[in-house]
Structure formats: C-alpha cells, structure tokens
Amino acid sequence: MGRGLFKQKNGLYAVDVTAACGVMTPAQLTGLARAAVDNNAFRIKLTTRQTVVVLLPEGNVSALEEALEPLELQVSPFGNVVRPVKACAGNSSLCPRSLGDALDLGVEIQARYLGRETPKDFKIAVAGCPRGCTDPYCADFGVIAAGNDRFRIAIGGMGGSNCPRHGEIIAENVPRDKVFTVLEHVLERFEVLAEPREKLGRAVERLGLTPFLPPAGLLSAEKAVLAADDEFVQFLQN
C-alpha cells in the first residue's frame, strides 16, 4: 500500500493528511497547524478528497508524521487501495437539505475500508441528498441518501479521466447496514473480475453491470424500506 507522500517540482514534500471525511475537531486543526509550523511547512492545501496536504521540506516529513498519530490523524493511503471517503455534511444536525445520515455513514465506511487493497484505486463518495455535493456519480462507489435509512447506490463512476463516466445505479432503498453488505460484495467482485490496474468503471464497461449487481437474496429481506420519519409520524398522530 502506497502512502500519500509526494515530492513536488520545487523539492518540497506534500504530505496528504486524512481526517474523518474532512471533519476535524478544533484541537485536531490547531494541533495540525502547530505541527506544520514546527516543521517549517510552506503551505497547507485543502484537497478535493476532503484531505489536507501539508507542503514541507523532506527533512521534516517524519516529524510531521509522528505528530499526526496523537491527533488521531493519519497520512492518506495511496495507490490501488480504498481512498479517503468523501462525505457531505448531511446528517440530522447539519445540512438542512439532507434526507439521510450521510456524514456518519461516510465516516464509518472510511474507518472500515480505508487502505484496503483493490485492483485499482477505489473512491467512495457519500451524499445526503440527490444534489450530490460530493459527486457520488463520479466515484467508484457512490451512496446517495434517499430518505430515512434509505440509500441509493451507484458504481463505476469515474470523474477524473480522459473518458469520464457517471456511475450506474445498482440498488435503491438500501438500509444503512446493508450499504456495507453491498460495498463488500462490489469490492469482492471487483477483486475477482477486474484486470490488473483496471478501474471499476472500465470493468463495468467490459463485463456489463450484471456481474457486480447484488444477488437477489442480499437485499430481499430489506425490500424497499420506505418508513417515514419516525418523529414526524409521532407528531402527526398527536
């Protein structure tokens, strides 16, 4: 597994730092800033994958890395692995547009899958509504909240490519816990069916979507969970 350490044209090193889907506590942010100052960082850049890149001299890289662990931050895994997960601010406390709990789901997916080896880099994006601020249809595995404990899943998106493609929907109304089941299934199929260094989207183009679809039994028990917001139901009856 590669690590997010990249030599730049100007000789500095870029250290890609991952937090929980880009969410940091003030203590983490100030701790990272202090470590960056202490290690002569030139600049800090926010990335499109909701990570933070610290640019600093090569001789300071190790010291910065050591400072990350107590902050519960880490250098991003790189290469043909599950990359840091992108998730929007959709949950019951934050974005008023969100239809479901995207942020917490994204954080848990990242905690479970970050760095897992894959035939080619594997990007995951979770969005709290169809507006898709995290571009879920441009990710290898996109999750879009559709309501209370209901998620749509699309696979095979490729946002960064000479030939970009949108992901294709493989499941609707998937409950939160089954999102992990579908992800595990897709990763397993990807590992078995993809050629070396073949993106999931290209494998889908070559083989069709069918080999990657969740088997009928996988989601049958949870068929179309369309429960309304419990709190509203209670409010309606009172």
Next chain:
Amino acid sequence: MTSIRSAGEVDLAALDRPLAKLCLNCDLRDTPDCREAACLAGFARKVLKFAISKGILDIPGAAGLIPGHDFKPYYPEMIAAGLAETCRQCRECRDNHSPDCVISLVRHSLENMILTENIDYPGSVFAYLAAVKERNPDLAASLAKQLRSGQNSA
C-alpha cells in the same frame, strides 16, 4: 454567495394561512371527529408546523402519509388560494425536486381535495397552470386569478 435551502427561506406561515381558512370553514372543526392525520388540510398544516419547529424543508417519507380517504367537500376558490401560495413559495428545484418537500406536500394535499390525481410540478408556474387546466379548467382559472392578484383573497 451560495444559499442553503432551509425553512427560513420559505414563508411557511404564508402557506398556512389559506389552510387555516379551510379549517375555519370545516364542519368538523373543534369536534371529536376532527383528526388531522386523516384530513388533507390538517395533514398539510401538521407538515408546516413540523417544518417550522425543526427548521427543515424536507420530511423523508411524508409523501406516503398524505391522507387518501378524505372526501370532505372543500371550496375550490380556497384550494386555489392555497395552490397559488405553493407556486409563490416553490424554489423550482427541478431535477432536485423531492416529493417530501414541505411545499410539495402541501400542494399535493390541496390537489387531492379537488383533483383525481396529483400533478408532477413541472418547475414553472406557467407549465403548472397548463397542467391544472388539462384536469380542471375552473380551478386553473381561479388559480390564475389568485396568482395575478398576488395575494390570498379567499
């Protein structure tokens, strides 16, 4: 500046006013038979109260709770006033329209009082009027009048 859609952006109280008038004219008002969850006007008002209290504009799954057996007679001009207000408040989300949007929930509740089917909001008032006219020309005329007046006269 990017704006985030929240209840503060939409005048939910304005949406409630024509519904309140429907309630005032209802024979079941203040009787034991008044059940908001089973009444189209009552449901729509509950939706608005919930949205105001939570500061939200979407209630996941609520579209499936719109009462389907409220056959009380409603005054068409009052319904038109309510529909006109939904047209004024609609943010025209187009591709991102949600059937669980509180404006959509109110609109569908009002439609169900008089139409035999719901109309998929086409994203513009003009197109909506045309769709209403196809189903109920009198309602469309009343709705157009309400929109021209710019206020609720019911």
